[in-house]
Amino acid sequence: MxxxxxxxxxxxxxxxxxxxxxxxxxxxxxxxxxxxxxxxxxxxxxxxxxxxxxxxxxxxxxxxxxxxxxxxxxxxxxxxxxxxxxxxxxxxVNLIYPCTDAHIKKYSAQQLHMVVETPEIYEKYVTRYITQKTKGGRLNWVYNILDHKAESEKIVFEDEDREVGFILLPDLKWDLVTMTSLYLSVIVHRTDIRSIRDFTPIHIPFLTSLRSKVLTAVSQKYSLPADLLKIYVHYQPSYYHFHVHVVHISHDMGGSATVGKAILLDDVIQTLRLMEKGGSLIGYKDLEMTYVLGEEHDLWKKIFEPLGKGEEPTI
Incomplete structure (x- = not known):
């Protein structure tokens, strides 16, 4: 192969x-x-x-x-x-073959824009976009990993529980040698969470357990203490099956660590705890979120750019 x-x-x-x-x-x-x-x-x-x-x-x-x-x-x-x-x-060197138009847009130079996604925009337009992005076999490569059909030899740690379990493995962005550029991905087994927008306080035990197990596994495998690691999620993520990024604190992540895109897992947990303390039934879907989009991104072209012009989104 x-x-x-x-x-x-x-x-x-x-x-x-x-x-x-x-x-x-x-x-x-x-x-x-x-x-x-x-x-x-x-x-x-x-x-x-x-x-x-x-x-x-x-x-x-x-x-x-x-x-x-x-x-x-x-x-x-x-x-x-x-x-x-x-x-x-x-x-x-990484190869994407055959690639799609979405890949070409993602890896092309483009102007960035800060957008404000209200709960109304999320519910009316973005959920429709997410549904489109989870159809047609777009997540097959994720399921191949979870089913041990691909990259099983790379697995650092696995919790096989279908509700709280996950697979931890090196990300393709890491050269597997330089520890200060360590980059791991955590892909959860459960399929009902597409992004942090799906989280409510009920998910606090799941996230705290995941965080603890990941830190322990990385520490045992690579002899790195927790205070040398950044654990975060992306919004919007590059694919809509919940996953977490684990990188060395010294690693320059470039655009993937842009303010408004990378959100520390600790901050997600803290936000959910504050929601729980307030006693209301809100979750991340009820928040106004500000983040970064490239002008080639479909969310920009089909939703936010038209809205900025007073036009109806085409999603």
Missing amino acids: AEIAEQDLRAFKFERILNEDTGRKTLNLLGTIKGLPAIITAEKTAFNTTSPSLFVSPSEGLLSLTLLQKNDIYHWFLSTISQSPTSNAAAK
């Missing part, structure tokens, strides 16, 4: 650059493989500090050098370094 995947990747025919981020050293490319659309995302990896030949033996680690400038005691060079895909890779 690995050989077939590599053959597909090497058959990629470039069409255009979707997005680049010189600060985070990432590049998104659109092309085709065997006539079908495909996306390659590439990210420069961090330096390997576990076996740092570059630092222990620069004469071996630095393959070539070009002096850019020298001023007194300061010297600036460009260089190539000794690398291998297993111990010191140059880049982490």
Whole structure:
């Protein structure tokens, strides 16, 4: 299977650059493989500090050098370094094939907008959008993980209970080597929660249990204390089956950690506790939520942009 995947990747025919981020050293490319659309995302990896030949033996680690400038005691060079895909890779490369129009929009450069989603907008329009996004096999890859049909060898921890259980495994965004860029995903077994909008105070025990088990599992597997981890959810999420993100506190998450998109799980639990203390029957569906959308996102194009123009949404 690995050989077939590599053959597909090497058959990629470039069409255009979707997005680049010189600060985070990432590049998104659109092309085709065997006539079908495909996306390659590439990210420069961090330096390997576990076996740092570059630092222990620069004469071996630095393959070539070009002096850019020298001023007194300061010297600036460009260089190539000794690398291998297993111990010191140059880049982490992801392939989405075949990709959809939604993928192309997601990985394209685009203007961001802050939107205010009222309970009325959520109930009248956004729920309709979410229903559309859960049909047609869009979540098959999630169910493949939950049913151990895919990525089972990567599972770090699993609670098999169908009500409170989940699978914890490395996210594709992590290179599996650099601990300060650790990135794990938690995918719950239950299927009745699509996003935090579905939460009410009745879910507090479920969320607190999940949080505790995740912290324990990550600590045991990677020897990281809880205060070095960020546990959060996205709204809007990239897919509508409830999942949680676990990252090292030092990891620069870029756009995925934008204010209004990433919400700490602790804050979700605290909000639900305040609702419970108030004695009312409200939940996250009753809150006004402000978050970020790219202008290529269907929620922007079909709901919020028309509403801003005084027009009826087309969702």
